[in-house]
Amino acid sequence: MYFIDGLECGRYDRRVLAEFTRRVLAEFTKGGMAAVTITLSFWEDALETMDAIAAWNDLARANSDLVTIARTAEDIVAAADSGRTAVVLGSQNSSPVNDRLGFVELFTDMGLRVMQLTYNNQNAIGGSCYEPHDSGVSRFGREVIAEMNRVGMLVDLSHVGERTSFDAIKASDHPLAITHANPRSLYDHPRNKSDDLLRALAAGGGVLGLATYNNICGPYAQSPQAWCDMVARTVDLIGIDAVAIGTDLGQNSGPDRLEWMRKGKWTRSEQPGASLPGTPAPPQEWLRSTLQFPDIAAALRESGRFNEAEIEAITGGNWLRLYRQVFGS
Amino acid sequence: MYFIDGLECGRYDRRVLAEFTRRVLAEFTKGGMAAVTITLSFWEDALETMDAIAAWNDLARANSDLVTIARTAEDIVAAADSGRTAVVLGSQNSSPVNDRLGFVELFTDMGLRVMQLTYNNQNAIGGSCYEPHDSGVSRFGREVIAEMNRVGMLVDLSHVGERTSFDAIKASDHPLAITHANPRSLYDHPRNKSDDLLRALAAGGGVLGLATYNNICGPYAQSPQAWCDMVARTVDLIGIDAVAIGTDLGQNSGPDRLEWMRKGKWTRSEQPGASLPGTPAPPQEWLRSTLQFPDIAAALRESGRFNEAEIEAITGGNWLRLYRQVFGS
Numbered sequence: 001m002y003f004i005d006g007l008e009c010g011r012y013d014r015r016v017l018a019e020f021t022r023r024v025l026a027e028f029t030k031g032g033m034a035a036v037t038i039t040l041s042f043w044e045d046a047l048e049t050m051d052a053i054a055a056w057n058d059l060a061r062a063n064s065d066l067v068t069i070a071r072t073a074e075d076i077v078a079a080a081d082s083g084r085t086a087v088v089l090g091s092q093n094s095s096p097v098n099d100r101l102g103f104v105e106l107f108t109d110m111g112l113r114v115m116q117l118t119y120n121n122q123n124a125i126g127g128s129c130y131e132p133h134d135s136g137v138s139r140f141g142r143e144v145i146a147e148m149n150r151v152g153m154l155v156d157l158s159h160v161g162e163r164t165s166f167d168a169i170k171a172s173d174h175p176l177a178i179t180h181a182n183p184r185s186l187y188d189h190p191r192n193k194s195d196d197l198l199r200a201l202a203a204g205g206g207v208l209g210l211a212t213y214n215n216i217c218g219p220y221a222q223s224p225q226a227w228c229d230m231v232a233r234t235v236d237l238i239g240i241d242a243v244a245i246g247t248d249l250g251q252n253s254g255p256d257r258l259e260w261m262r263k264g265k266w267t268r269s270e271q272p273g274a275s276l277p278g279t280p281a282p283p284q285e286w287l288r289s290t291l292q293f294p295d296i297a298a299a300l301r302e303s304g305r306f307n308e309a310e311i312e313a314i315t316g317g318n319w320l321r322l323y324r325q326v327f328g329s
Numbered sequence: 330m331y332f333i334d335g336l337e338c339g340r341y342d343r344r345v346l347a348e349f350t351r352r353v354l355a356e357f358t359k360g361g362m363a364a365v366t367i368t369l370s371f372w373e374d375a376l377e378t379m380d381a382i383a384a385w386n387d388l389a390r391a392n393s394d395l396v397t398i399a400r401t402a403e404d405i406v407a408a409a410d411s412g413r414t415a416v417v418l419g420s421q422n423s424s425p426v427n428d429r430l431g432f433v434e435l436f437t438d439m440g441l442r443v444m445q446l447t448y449n450n451q452n453a454i455g456g457s458c459y460e461p462h463d464s465g466v467s468r469f470g471r472e473v474i475a476e477m478n479r480v481g482m483l484v485d486l487s488h489v490g491e492r493t494s495f496d497a498i499k500a501s502d503h504p505l506a507i508t509h510a511n512p513r514s515l516y517d518h519p520r521n522k523s524d525d526l527l528r529a530l531a532a533g534g535g536v537l538g539l540a541t542y543n544n545i546c547g548p549y550a551q552s553p554q555a556w557c558d559m560v561a562r563t564v565d566l567i568g569i570d571a572v573a574i575g576t577d578l579g580q581n582s583g584p585d586r587l588e589w590m591r592k593g594k595w596t597r598s599e600q601p602g603a604s605l606p607g608t609p610a611p612p613q614e615w616l617r618s619t620l621q622f623p624d625i626a627a628a629l630r631e632s633g634r635f636n637e638a639e640i641e642a643i644t645g646g647n648w649l650r651l652y653r654q655v656f657g658s
Contacts, residue, residue, distance in 0.1 A: 050375070051429070053435060055431065057431060058431065098376070100379075100383065102380070103379060105383065106379055106383060
């Protein structure tokens, strides 16, 4: 069984060393994780993202008994087979490419394997789930998606607007991911996705990582049992091959990072992020670190709704298949 | 026989498309070149150099019947065996790394294989051959050389000051290159190198690429015969294993590039570059393009000073050995 968390937050660079400590990396391996896809950037541009990659390269070398940076699905299997966790470098924005098509390939060369088309704001590629009007995929966006297909970078639509997401699925020759979101029909939130969109994702071989982040789970965050009920309902909706996990966990996260995530460089005004007024979400208490990831597998088992093969698919197998298909070798 | 030119000038980016045209790339293959190491940057920083790499990636794809970008010596052999020329990405300055140690690895990932520590000016790593006082290798410079050793990037000392060059040879675990310069004992010019330095380079397994650039050849530029005499004298000085060719040819080069090379971003005043007052150099007429590279082999043969194995070593074999040793696989 290869446990994979399709998305974790956290920000690591020279200035913010606290988030991925050796303790957190040790929790990856103690949790039995084959892979964790981490966040290199929310708003960071090319140089800032390169600083983050350089810092991760150093971090992985200094903790090579615990982690290794993976570029292929085979790297993940090899890491797991050696008792270590593969870190997959992801970005929650396309800001690293600095609006240059050629940089998609260069960042692939540097190890970036998963890139969200937009974070919370519209950019040159398309619209986000929080914009009043979603443009759909722009002309440049079509070029970027084709280039991501060519070089084997996984397209992530988690914070992307609905129209841009539909356009991206249509434009992409490869299956895509929604690494961390939930069905809007189960919990109505702008970050969550319509049934139609999720069906289109699944029809193309894509994968949805269900999040444990309380603000987008609503009542399903209250207990592992409630959350497993959301998993079962989502499997009923889009099939067992399309459902995985992207916790959206943030490690050692403080108010500084939250402010960076929400305000970035684009505003001085207060921003609620996913914590919307009128949708109070109970705190999620049962998954505080990656160490508890196996508890999800146990809860899925206890729910009696899945057989072992299905639990394997949800807890990592589906990500591994998608990564193998998209990343190439 | 694998012909390799250890250094050619020229600047290719979105704004300057004229230098590496399809005609120039076709001359590489018609000249029977296994590899040509080109110049990505003189003063360009990280982003500008990434623009140049992205442009080269596009150029190589659009002309894949003629060239391929090589990362290893094996890539060069494979290119030559398929009748194509391997382009080795080089920089004549360490400006791409933006004074960040971690960027050495990132640029290696992006394909940069040869990097000169300084161009014409002092930088954070060391002093250039034109500075009034050469600092030697700085503290950061030692870190960069160790990192270049670790990731397999070739250290080039062509425009580097003598003291910095001696320091670098001492600091480096790998053999180094002077890709394009001549012995100062044969032609006295600040860009040329003392016998002691060349001996130190050769003692460590390094290679000197003799240049055909008139300003640093003096009388040896006048004819292929004169130039071959310089080759023979240099072989006498440092041995057959240490002598190769780095023409310093510039393709389709105009006054704009010359001004960029000399003035970069650092001065508004006129700069002579290698064209020093009081050292008039005759124009070099017999090697105007890479197409004529085989003429050098023919002239070496006609000189009667070398056997075939020696001609092979000078015209490419020594570069291939050094590249194999340093680049890794």
